Amino acid sequence: MTALTSRILLPVANEEDATRTCKALVEHLSEEAETTDVIAVHVIEKAGGAPDKAPLAAREEQAERIFGIVKQYSSILDYTLETRLVYGTDVLESIRDLAVEEDVTSILFVPRPDGRLTRLLTGDLSAKLVLESPVPVISLPQPTAVEE
Numbered sequence: 001m002t003a004l005t006s007r008i009l010l011p012v013a014n015e016e017d018a019t020r021t022c023k024a025l026v027e028h029l030s031e032e033a034e035t036t037d038v039i040a041v042h043v044i045e046k047a048g049g050a051p052d053k054a055p056l057a058a059r060e061e062q063a064e065r066i067f068g069i070v071k072q073y074s075s076i077l078d079y080t081l082e083t084r085l086v087y088g089t090d091v092l093e094s095i096r097d098l099a100v101e102e103d104v105t106s107i108l109f110v111p112r113p114d115g116r117l118t119r120l121l122t123g124d125l126s127a128k129l130v131l132e133s134p135v136p137v138i139s140l141p142q143p144t145a146v147e148e
Contacts, residue, residue, distance in 0.1 A: 004138065
């Protein structure tokens with residue numbers, strides 16, 4: 001049987017999310033690092049006909065900064081790291097599709113500390129990810145103090 005953490009998809013939304021997620025990964029996955037492949041994914045959400053939220057070049061530069069943070073943390077654990085930049089009109093659908101395409105054993109994330117009002121207005125993306133995922137989803141707690 002394959003371990004849930006043998007091939008992880010690690011969605012990262014922005015620099016803060018990448019740092020928080022990687023800190024949690026270091027705290028909770030360090031003993032398994034030798035047998036873990038991590039695919040970090042950042043989805044650039046396209047507006048599907050409407051104007052995009054920001055210029056594409058700026059969003060691609062942000063993705064490079066995000067992947068730079070993930071790469072720094074990967075050297076701590078020495079796990080195998082791949083990065084994927086994905087473009088899509090639906091972030092969750094893009095993550096689910098990549099999970100299937102890359103044959104991952106799980107999707108690992110740290111829920112963002114959004115307020116209740118944000119979750120009410122936008123829907124709870126964490127719950128949607130868990131309920132609609134084609135593979136197991138591992139939700140890690142917020143990291144404790146880990147030095148950068």
